[in-house]
Amino acid sequence: METFLIKALQLILSLSILVIIHELGHFMFARIFKIKVEKFYLFFNPWFTPFKFKPKNSDTEYGIGWLPLGGYVKIAGMMDESMDKEQLAQPPQPWEFRTKPAWQRLLVMVGGVLFNFILAMFIFSMMLFAWGDTYLPLKNAKQGMAFSESVKAGGFQDKDIMVSADGEEFQMRGGILDMNMLMKFIDADAVVVERDGKLVTIHPPVGFADNVIASRQQPYDFWKSPVIDSVLSNSEASRIGLKPGDSITSLDGTNITSFNKLQSMVGKMGSELKGDEKRPVSISFSRDGEIQTVTAMVDTAAIIGINARAFSPFTKENIQTDNYSFFTSFPAGVELGVGTLKAYVTQSRFIFTKEGAKSVSGFGGIGKMFPAEWDWQTFWTMTAFLSIVLAFMNILPIPMLDGGHIMFLLYEVITRRKPNEKFQEYAQTVGMVLLLGLLVVANGNDIVKAIFG
Numbered sequence: 506m507e508t509f510l511i512k513a514l515q516l517i518l519s520l521s522i523l524v525i526i527h528e529l530g531h532f533m534f535a536r537i538f539k540i541k542v543e544k545f546y547l548f549f550n551p552w553f554t555p556f557k558f559k560p561k562n563s564d565t566e567y568g569i570g571w572l573p574l575g576g577y578v579k580i581a582g583m584m585d586e587s588m589d590k591e592q593l594a595q596p597p598q599p600w601e602f603r604t605k606p607a608w609q610r611l612l613v614m615v616g617g618v619l620f621n622f623i624l625a626m627f628i629f630s631m632m633l634f635a636w637g638d639t640y641l642p643l644k645n646a647k648q649g650m651a652f653s654e655s656v657k658a659g660g661f662q663d664k665d666i667m668v669s670a671d672g673e674e675f676q677m678r679g680g681i682l683d684m685n686m687l688m689k690f691i692d693a694d695a696v697v698v699e700r701d702g703k704l705v706t707i708h709p710p711v712g713f714a715d716n717v718i719a720s721r722q723q724p725y726d727f728w729k730s731p732v733i734d735s736v737l738s739n740s741e742a743s744r745i746g747l748k749p750g751d752s753i754t755s756l757d758g759t760n761i762t763s764f765n766k767l768q769s770m771v772g773k774m775g776s777e778l779k780g781d782e783k784r785p786v787s788i789s790f791s792r793d794g795e796i797q798t799v800t801a802m803v804d805t806a807a808i809i810g811i812n813a814r815a816f817s818p819f820t821k822e823n824i825q826t827d828n829y830s831f832f833t834s835f836p837a838g839v840e841l842g843v844g845t846l847k848a849y850v851t852q853s854r855f856i857f858t859k860e861g862a863k864s865v866s867g868f869g870g871i872g873k874m875f876p877a878e879w880d881w882q883t884f885w886t887m888t889a890f891l892s893i894v895l896a897f898m899n900i901l902p903i904p905m906l907d908g909g910h911i912m913f914l915l916y917e918v919i920t921r922r923k924p925n926e927k928f929q930e931y932a933q934t935v936g937m938v939l940l941l942g943l944l945v946v947a948n949g950n951d952i953v954k955a956i957f958g
Contacts, residue, residue, distance in 0.1 A: 508877045515875040517573060519888040521547060523621065523895050524576035530620030531578050532565075534613040541600040544579035546570050580613070607917045614910045621896035622842065628889035629845075630838025636882055637828040638837070643667040643675035644699065645823040646727060648816070651765035653722040659709040663762050664728050666699035680883065681874070681890045682841075688848035691717045691724065718852070722769065729764035729813040733790075740810020745799040747790065747811060754796065755789040764813040775807025846893050853897070 524547055535542050542565045550557075550570030557568030570576075582601025597604045602613065643650070649664035657663075667675040670686075670693035677683055690696065691714040696707045717724050731753040736742045753761045761767050774784055783802045788809075790797055801809055829837055876883050902912040913924050 511877060511879055512875045515879065515884055515887075519875075519884065519891060520573070520575075522888060523624070523892050524548075526620050526624045526892070527617040527895060527899070528576050528578045530616035530618070531580065531613055532616075533620075534609075534616040535578070535580055535602070538605055538609045538613065539600060540602050540605060540609075540613065541581040542578050543581055544568070544577070546578070547576045548573045549575060549577070607914055611911065611914045611918065614907050614914060617907055618896045618900050621892045621899070622846070625845070625889040625892040625896070626835075626839050626842035628838075628885050628892070629841040630834045632882065632885055632889070633829045633837050633841070634831055634834035637826045638678075639824060639826045640676040640678045641819055641824050643677055646818040648818070649728045650725045651728040651763040652725050653717070653720060653769070655717045655720040655722065656724050658716065659713045660707045661696075661698065661725075662700065663766075664700075665705075667725070668697040668699055668704065670696050680886060682845070682886065684852065685841075685844045685848045687724065688851045692851060714851075726765055727816075727818060729816075731761050731764050731767060732814065733811045734814040735812045737810035737812070740808070741801050741803075742810035745788070745801050747788075747799070747809075748792070751790040751792050753788065753790050755787075757787050771803060771809060772807045774803045775805050778803070778805045780805070842889070842893065845890060846897065849890075849893060849897060 528545060528547075532542055532545055544566045546568045548570035549572040550568060551572060553571070554568050555571050557566055559566045580602045582597065582603040602610060605613075644666060647666060649666045651663050652661045652665070667690075669675060670689045672695075673689060675686060675690070677686065691709075694708065696709065698705050698707060733742075733747060733749050733751045733753070735749055736747055753764075753767055755761055756767060756770050759770065761770075771786075774786065778784060781804070783804045785800050786803050788799050788801055790799075803809070875887055899907045900911070901908045903909050917923050
């Protein structure tokens, strides 16, 4: 329960910061152009409002709603999520959104996305200033990597040491920021690896990135020897007589070259089972130079009960830390923010597929990304990443989102005439249905994963 509360508090605080900054972007541009902002709310407030106040001589009511699904600013004379048709039926006023030039209205709508992206870059900059940039150059991981089958189909082999992608050195940071390097890897035209002491350049085939993403498997991990280090008591491995020092050579006739592959295959077998189902699997291993074969039973937990030798390449000798002054942290933070945005945009193309839809997460999935113990460095990393996600999702040309409004405004700028108001009203309704549907799918996925794993 304590772990859940810590994760939930981090999620709520992070989203609250992002929502306030996003809405502040709209608010600031509106006030610059002397547009009246009637409400500024954190969270939504259908039916009743737990907290609100209106400063003296201010046109804006500030408040906190009870439904923590976002927030909003209500801008006078604008067709938004409030669907306030009565106001729009009144004669236009000079302080209203609809009476301002198209370029001003465009900046008001872009403001939220712009502020979210600026926030992400600022957070990254301050993190680099406070903690520096600590990473592992993967060329220092001399045991090499283990690759998924989809990556091996592109020409990679287990125990390859990753050196560079399109001339950029492979660097592992841990957590969400590894997504940057991962996307550069799968989209690279040329990847250099060290194989048997020699540098080898691999040119992945056409469609490599799509195949890797569609496989839904971790593309690479540190290679682990298939030699058993320990056996859990009262486990399936103990029952069938496996011992420390045994080297797994095959699983159901498939050659095993790493502990990673063994885990992947057993995990896949378990995921295909339901309820109390069990599946027999043939395990061959080498002991004292002799090959032996036993049969294990795999269930939905997909745990045989053996461990590989524990190791970590993140040693003092292997890792590197780059420190930044206050002023040098800003260009580095901008570069990190832009790189994270590019990586997320590249990855997002998978969302609009059948398999991608299954992987979309709601608030539960996002909450799990935060650590079980409060850690400010991880919290700010996640907040910066989510700020970029929020900016990107909001710029999509979907009615009800900022991108939908921007789409109509661009149409007006290009054609010099406003879109039909009735059409915009219908589009807003369709956009609302789409977003509610996405909300149901995302949070429905979280519920299914929680129940069935």
